[in-house]
Amino acid sequence: xxxxxxxxxxxxxxxxxxxxxxxxxxxxxxxxxxxxxxxxxxxxxxxxxxxxxxxxxxxxxxxxxxxxxxxxxxxxxxxxxxxxxxxxxxxxxxxxxxxxxxxxxxxxxxxxxxxxxxxxxxxxxxxxxxxxxxxxxxxxxxxxxxxxxxxxxxxxxxxxxxxxxxxxxxxxxxxxxxxxxxxxxxxxxxxxxxxxxxxxxxxxxxxxxxxxxxxxxxxxxxxxxxxxxxxxxxxxxxxxxxxxxxxxxxxxxxxxxxxxxxxxxxxxxxxxxxxxxxxxxxxxxxxxxxxxxxxxxxxxxxxxxxxxxxxxxxxxxxxxxxxxxxxxxxxxxxxxxxxxxxxxxxxxxxxxxxxxx
Amino acid sequence: xxxxxxxxxxxxxxxxxxxxxxxxxxxxxxxxxxxxxxxxxxxxxxxxxxxxxxxxxxxxxxxxxxxxxxxxxxxxxxxxxxxxxxxxxxxxxxxxxxxxxxxxxxxxxxxxxxxxxxxxxxxxxxxxxxxxxxxxxxxxxxxxxxxxxxxxxxxxxxxxxxxxxxxxxxxxxxxxxxxxxxxxxxxxxxxxxxxxxxxxxxxxxxxxxxxxxxxxxxxxxxxxxxxxxxxxxxxxxxxxxxxxxxxxxxx
Ligand SMILES: Cc1ncc(C[n+]2csc(CCOP(=O)(O)OP(=O)(O)O)c2C)c(N)n1
Ligand code: SF4
Ligand SMILES: [Mg+2]
Numbered sequence: 001x002x003x004x005x006x007x008x009x010x011x012x013x014x015x016x017x018x019x020x021x022x023x024x025x026x027x028x029x030x031x032x033x034x035x036x037x038x039x040x041x042x043x044x045x046x047x048x049x050x051x052x053x054x055x056x057x058x059x060x061x062x063x064x065x066x067x068x069x070x071x072x073x074x075x076x077x078x079x080x081x082x083x084x085x086x087x088x089x090x091x092x093x094x095x096x097x098x099x100x101x102x103x104x105x106x107x108x109x110x111x112x113x114x115x116x117x118x119x120x121x122x123x124x125x126x127x128x129x130x131x132x133x134x135x136x137x138x139x140x141x142x143x144x145x146x147x148x149x150x151x152x153x154x155x156x157x158x159x160x161x162x163x164x165x166x167x168x169x170x171x172x173x174x175x176x177x178x179x180x181x182x183x184x185x186x187x188x189x190x191x192x193x194x195x196x197x198x199x200x201x202x203x204x205x206x207x208x209x210x211x212x213x214x215x216x217x218x219x220x221x222x223x224x225x226x227x228x229x230x231x232x233x234x235x236x237x238x239x240x241x242x243x244x245x246x247x248x249x250x251x252x253x254x255x256x257x258x259x260x261x262x263x264x265x266x267x268x269x270x271x272x273x274x275x276x277x278x279x280x281x282x283x284x285x286x287x288x289x290x291x292x293x294x295x296x297x298x299x300x301x302x303x304x305x306x307x308x309x310x311x312x313x314x315x316x317x318x319x320x321x322x323x324x325x326x327x328x329x330x331x332x333x334x335x336x337x338x339x340x341x342x343x344x345x346x347x348x349x350x351x352x353x354x355x356x357x
Numbered sequence: 358x359x360x361x362x363x364x365x366x367x368x369x370x371x372x373x374x375x376x377x378x379x380x381x382x383x384x385x386x387x388x389x390x391x392x393x394x395x396x397x398x399x400x401x402x403x404x405x406x407x408x409x410x411x412x413x414x415x416x417x418x419x420x421x422x423x424x425x426x427x428x429x430x431x432x433x434x435x436x437x438x439x440x441x442x443x444x445x446x447x448x449x450x451x452x453x454x455x456x457x458x459x460x461x462x463x464x465x466x467x468x469x470x471x472x473x474x475x476x477x478x479x480x481x482x483x484x485x486x487x488x489x490x491x492x493x494x495x496x497x498x499x500x501x502x503x504x505x506x507x508x509x510x511x512x513x514x515x516x517x518x519x520x521x522x523x524x525x526x527x528x529x530x531x532x533x534x535x536x537x538x539x540x541x542x543x544x545x546x547x548x549x550x551x552x553x554x555x556x557x558x559x560x561x562x563x564x565x566x567x568x569x570x571x572x573x574x575x576x577x578x579x580x581x582x583x584x585x586x587x588x589x590x591x592x593x594x595x596x597x598x599x600x601x602x603x604x605x606x607x608x
Contacts, residue, residue, distance in 0.1 A: 024439045050438045054431070055464040062428040062461070066404070066435025069422055074439065088425045096422065197420040199400035199443060209414035210422040
């Protein structure tokens, strides 16, 4: 029988780590992420893994790097300000092609902001996050089930492409409880980790370092571009919902995509032909999918809990061919940090957009 | 004929990029000799963060990878926690260990991480061209203290080894220098003790080495050896600062 449990998104992330064979976790507490830390402090040692609460997120990501270079599946989790602190070593790991999984349970920013929900980290994580023009894969979870499954997928992708994979959620997904089928996911064979540092013993050869491309920086960027192209070709994931005859296409991810789904159903009850495109990989972004869908659409409405970050990728994909509207943070039901974008508000926006009173 | 001196087996046959008279070259030699003598090459992993020695992995024929500036102790922690069989060392400058990496160093020591920090104190930021380091002496002229370090403005030369010694998880701390054959031999002994503390699974070890930087001190190599004797050692006295390796209880 399936192991079915009621889990918050944060607990589901922890389960995903355990089912994904994560053997080391380093992290620092921050709301709304701390339950991941607390869960793994309890469960990871039982699963034969190492858990360590660090002095800060800089140390956490440095330990992730060190642990991962020994070939160990390693993860950290934090929320927005912690993601900022980690960036120098995320950039270093991109340079040295060291895999890692980092979870961002996004809170309201900028600055220390507020611990409640938002989607204000979109640009930071999808555009790499730190210096040096690298990229990270970004998986956006919209349910507890997806938290569990995508963390496992993130480990596979990280090992497959030797890079950092972010799993992006938000305070709403992190803190809401839903039923989850705890299942180990198999994504296929992975290349040998012949690059790891474990002393000369296991290799029997000479000392090795993780420092590629010292004398060929152009080659480094060419290789990276080739890898990014391969990922864009093979790894794009999205969900499209009631899209068949849609004339209005909503684009949303994370908790907002759940609200957008509700809005699609409400709008359809009123005879409006609305569908939803939910990118699951935010990078690589489903640019071509959106382009094709837009051929049938009169309107695109991006809904996001920020001042307009996802909308930039949508505009870039559509190149001005279809009008793109944005319902941003002003669509929340309150003006303080406890605001949420509800389905009714999205429907209202759709009606205004298509000119139905 | 008996061979009494040779190139260490684990020192790669490539020319050093270090300046003539630089202490880094001497310390690399000592360490590669030791790794060989102690039979550690099969499981040793080194972390050289940015500093003049960031390319140490070109010279040590063992597994090595850089870290971000200051993060050596945390990266070493990650390696050791995930792979406890490894012998892990960091190779850090004074700017790296005692300024930008202060937090990582203290907390790694406090957790008693089974790692060894080799701490090269040359009283300047060598790599970036001779700016003030946290260890720069009072009145010492550097490119960012052109009138001499004014402790009223820039603070005092920091005694990181003594600070780390206060932390319970640190088990072996010694300060040495590489400015005379006798001191060089003592340095090798100290590093051996540091590694041994780790091998014996006792806790954090740190070996601070006063090391000449003739280029940024604007001296010739001989003057730089004398300057260590006449100036640096007054501020940073040599000797064992903490040794609880013989005790069973850290208290
Ligand atoms: C975040 C960051 N800031 C600054 C630098 C530039 N930087 C490289 S090495 C260094 C200081 C090196 O001094 P020290 O640690 O004393 O080593 P030394 O070169 O003297 O051996 C600095 C400031 C950097 N690499 N990264
Ligand atoms: S600048 Fe100083 S520390 Fe750096 S290589 Fe030259 S002498 Fe050595
Ligand atoms: Mg220095």
